[in-house]
Amino acid sequence: MASAPRRLRWLTAGDINGFLGLVVDNLSIMAFIAMALVGLFGFPADLVYTRMFPGTALGVLIGNLAYTLMARRLARQSGRDDVTAMPLGLDAPSSIGLALLLLGPAFLHFKQTGLSADAAALLTWHTGMAAMVLMGLLKLVLAFAGPWVQRKVPRAGLLGSIAGIALVLMGFLPLLEIMKVPVVGFTGLGIVLYALVARGKLPFGLPGVLVAFLVGTLLYYVLGPLGWLGSGYQPHAALQWRLALPWPSLGWWEGMTHVGPYLPLVLPFGLLVVVGGINVNESARASGDEYSTRDILLVEAVATLIAGICGGVAQTTPYIGQPSYKAMGARTSYTLITGLIIGLGGMLGYLSTIVELLPLSVLAPILVFVAIGITTQSFEATPSRYAAAVVFSFFPPIARMLTLKLSDPTYLSPEHFAQLFHAANGGIAELAVVTVLGNGFIITSMIWASFVVAMIDGRLGRAALILLLGAVLTACGIIHSVLLSGGVYLPWHLPVDMRSMVWQFSGAYLTLAVVLLLLSLRREPRADPSPADAI
Template sequence: MKVGWFVRGDIDGFFGLFVDNLLQLMLIAVLCGNVCGMPPDLVFGRILPGAALSILFGNLFYAWQARKLAIRTGRTDVTALPYGINTVSLIAFVFLIIAPIYFETKDPNLAWQAGLFACLASAVLECVGAFVGDWLRRHTPRAALLSSLAGIAITFISMGFVFQIFAMPAIAVVPALFVIFVYGGQIKLPLGLPGGFIAVALGVAMGWILRLAGYPFFQPLQEPYLFAVHVPKPAFSDMLAFLTNGQGWKYFSVIFPMALFNVIGSLQNLESAEAAGDRYDTKSSLLVNGFASIVAACLGNPFPTTIYIGHPGWKAMGARWGYSILNGVVISALCLIGGVTLVLKVVPMEAMIGILLWIGIIITAQAFQEVPKKHSVAVAIGLMPALAAWALLLVETTLRKAGASLYDVAPKFGGDLYVYGIISMSQGFMLTCMILSAIMVFVVERQFFKAAIWTTAAAVLSFFGVIHAYVLTPTGIRNRFGFGAAKAYALAYLIAALLLVALHYYNRGRETERTGIVA
């Protein structure tokens, strides 16, 4: 079998993955500068060049991995795992580690060092998780792994982009609808033109035509761009400085759950890829993911990389492994020349986000399509913690923009929003998504004892504060770890587990009566 490096679908896949990676890089530039007080030479001279090599390394590996799978299986429809900077870790590290240290010390360099330590510690924990990943995949129902992905897709991906699209209908709605029409209807365009590329071209044309006609819906960035090559520099001393002064360990309550989140997220994305037809080795996939984040931290980038959500979407676009190579090369080049914002001087962001909206839609659909019909109720219940986390984000963002804080306003909500319930359900939401979904799968299958084991796990995680526990402070919501961190939830889950054990023996007794066979 002749196996090339690029196909037409790689162009569409590249646009989708490139936009997603570009958004993360823009968030880094904006948040590190505006929120954490970091000067441009630190952001563009140290952080983004460090991100460049880790992104390039991971994309090239996963492209090689996919091509190797295609050759071994004789298939030409294999799609590489999408890869880039982890959005959730980025936000968590900024607002729960880097920004609080900057607010306390007004030292952006110390805040940056804290981020490097967090990234390194998280990456090491991910590497450890690589050795238990296969065991977790074997003992976790597919519905549990896919439901939390669907929850993230329909909320943090789809809804956020839907709002942005409909806030700028003049240049965003047509490209987004075009993407949905072409990919949803599996329409073949004339000359085999890629739908994603045409959608972006439509958005660019509409933005500039309206601007030239006097309707400036599209506002190109005004900052001047100066070409320069920023070579990555080692940051070992900066990591060790924060590690040895003892401050790093008090933020482990944020680092550990984020590392766990990254491992679980990677497992879910591997399961999503397998559901779409591409089975990749768990250990090597997770190890490379963790190693790339170690590279990032050692070169000055405080934000870990990850296997991205969205494999089925890129596969449906016809992308194979060339899109991963293109993404790694282009994103790395933009980081190294300080050109992350250069694209946005020409291309409206609204012209590109329709592709990401489609990715979110197809992931959500997959969670229901790739499980037995009777497990769809488990997928549905697994969406709820992600919905709570998204609701909390909306509430917090609204309050911040209004000059208030959740710490001050939460007592005034009363029974209007049950905001404390929203916060509790959002804490460790990816684990809660998995646990609730897994419990429901085993209940549906009448395997009550297995359901009781998962419910007991929820009780243990609640008791130690991995899920549901929090402390509301003036600077935001903080994790709360320790004995009895969320005792009420632990007790509730434990009682539920005992009920499931009782159902197990009751059901076994009924089966014995019906068949006459002692179980």
């Protein structure tokens, strides 16, 4: 039995680096939410900062406190002092998706019914709370299936789906924000890469994230007013100090009467975060930290549920960069500090002030670094013979990223996007293919990587079973949903043209499964997979 380390430190230099990275991750997502709601849809800023932010930040506080305690317990039980806590924060895809596809459209819809902007915003907030409560309850139930999924899905499937998300959503999209103000963003990114990838030393031993943060902010506010950043510099409006406590309320209950049309969007987001949480725990396991999958999922489910009851509109999730935080030297306290800073910031008002002050070009470099670390780790922790399966799993996230950009109302109105979705001279419209491929992308990536792993191992019958599962999930819209919202359905309730797409995508999985079953009658398995990679 391992003996406890002589002294389990509460704070290390790496914890400061990890704290800065995790805080920036959360700030970046909150900045995206505020930018979308206030800037794009004209949402009242006060409601975002005094009603939505406090409850959302409370979920981050609760989750990170719990993960800190779990990490310290693991360190004591294992006798190791290099245990890194699981990072928890706001889920980027669903937070951005809910802002653009639920909160914003709901606000516009309620205004069209004749409500004032303030009344429409209040009803929209309650609808968002209801969505959070439903996602929390769903995740609470699904948390108990986590270990079973982890045992059945190969590591290439788990880590490959994470790497695809990291590369195109956590990496490429923030990179676009960096290059909108390249003098600021690219400089900050270079400092992060020098300090954390190249392991270069900075003056006075300062953390790389902190230096990048300070240099980027300085460049923005010095060069911007001089006109050297072009249109990339946007002077901030007059700042306000907003104090608000995240009190529990029954607003979510009122929102239940309005959230029904958005359930096809809400429930898949909750499901995808559960699957993502399983992947995250596999990533941490590969880096040496053995956490209970069930406990990891239960914590983030409870954090989401409490956040929703207290006014939050963005669900929490364990972040997929745990190995990157370990590489920074972060241990068990960076999550504690992050939880306190974010949680108290949402209540005391300084969080909204920071969000209003900091440009995305300053915040985004740390997201790119974390994305690089995740993608690298997915290849290092997976046997080299499965590299093709990992790469193959990248395509659905790429499709999802394209859909997010193409459906942005800044470029196409929702009506125009819907028209292009169905317009085709022959076959399925190209935009429809991209959208359908990207819907349910996390589970799709796992299925794709898993059946390729099975084929590599010569287990064609197992690969066929995985493809049959893909056909069933496709028929219900859990993956490859033919709805623009990405919702689930019973296929016979769809219009004829959409039903045709469902049968074509589902039929593709079914046909390939039959082909592999026939091939399995003539071929013997070439090699036995290792236990870690067997399904």
